[in-house]
Amino acid sequence: MPKILVVDDHAVVRSGLMMLLNGKHNIEVVGEAADGEEGIQAAQLLKPDVVLMDLNMPPGMDGLTATEKLRQLMPDVAILILTMHDDDEYLFRAIHVGASGYILKSAPHDELLTAIRSVAAGNAYLYPTATKRLMNEYMDRIKHGDNVDTYGSLSEREKEALALIAKGFSNKEIAEQLIISVKTVESHKSNIMEKLGLRTRPELVKYAAKKGLLNFE
CATH class of the missing domain: 3.40.50.2300 (Response regulator)
Structure with missing residues (x-):
């Protein structure tokens, strides 16, 4: 409830x-x-x-x-x-x-x-109607050749989670590092995939690599 x-x-x-x-x-x-x-x-x-x-x-x-x-x-x-x-x-x-x-x-x-x-x-x-307007806005940006990169729409926590997910850490390990619950990690992952328009983990890893997030130091 x-x-x-x-x-x-x-x-x-x-x-x-x-x-x-x-x-x-x-x-x-x-x-x-x-x-x-x-x-x-x-x-x-x-x-x-x-x-x-x-x-x-x-x-x-x-x-x-x-x-x-x-x-x-x-x-x-x-x-x-x-x-x-x-x-x-x-x-x-x-x-x-x-x-x-x-x-x-x-x-x-x-x-x-x-x-x-x-x-x-x-x-x-x-x-x-809001969904339709968002889609029209997105397609208009594509049409005019704008660089549509939604990385900036991620929260700081989501950016941290993105880097850790891409490096192969488990949900439990990410939760321990960020001092959050496993449920929150799963929520962050879902939000990240949705905001970035990604469907699979390999796509996520490739995106993170392009963003320079795979530094293992």
């Missing part, structure tokens, strides 16, 4: 989401917060599986800043951006700072439940 933390500056929205989700559909709402800073503190205390994060929460910390900080502090937690902003800039920035998903507040309840279950399972979720 996924444990959910709701972070939104509107008390009515938080109450509505809690009434919709709590104790239903095998979902448990464990807490709420009114801005990003409160959300980070609550997440560290309550250890949710998924944080539903609003973007704009004046006058407190905004959702993008909170998402970036929370991903650094708790890489295992999934952060689902739930917002009214159907905007490319917000969408791309949310992905860049490490959000696991992005969904509009206007989405049907069933879609929200699907998004929660998806990110709780370690997958990414974007609403359909």
Whole structure:
């Protein structure tokens, strides 16, 4: 049963989401917060599986800043951006700072439940038109000959994990070196493969070699 933390500056929205989700559909709402800073503190205390994060929460910390900080502090937690902003800039920035998903507040309840279950399972979720826009953006960059290299989208932990995976260390060995759980290593590996568009370990090793990450000193 996924444990959910709701972070939104509107008390009515938080109450509505809690009434919709709590104790239903095998979902448990464990807490709420009114801005990003409160959300980070609550997440560290309550250890949710998924944080539903609003973007704009004046006058407190905004959702993008909170998402970036929370991903650094708790890489295992999934952060689902739930917002009214159907905007490319917000969408791309949310992905860049490490959000696991992005969904509009206007989405049907069933879609929200699907998004929660998806990110709780370690997958990414974007609403359909957002996925199409991302694909169009990617294809446009290819068309114009841009060098599409998503290495910069990896977190520092993911970059460390990438180098160790490429060098042949096991998940357990990587976990010991980075002082994280094996589950987190597996999550990092999945995120790395997805972000870099890789399918197999040999492809990962080849990529790491090109990036100069196979120094065994």
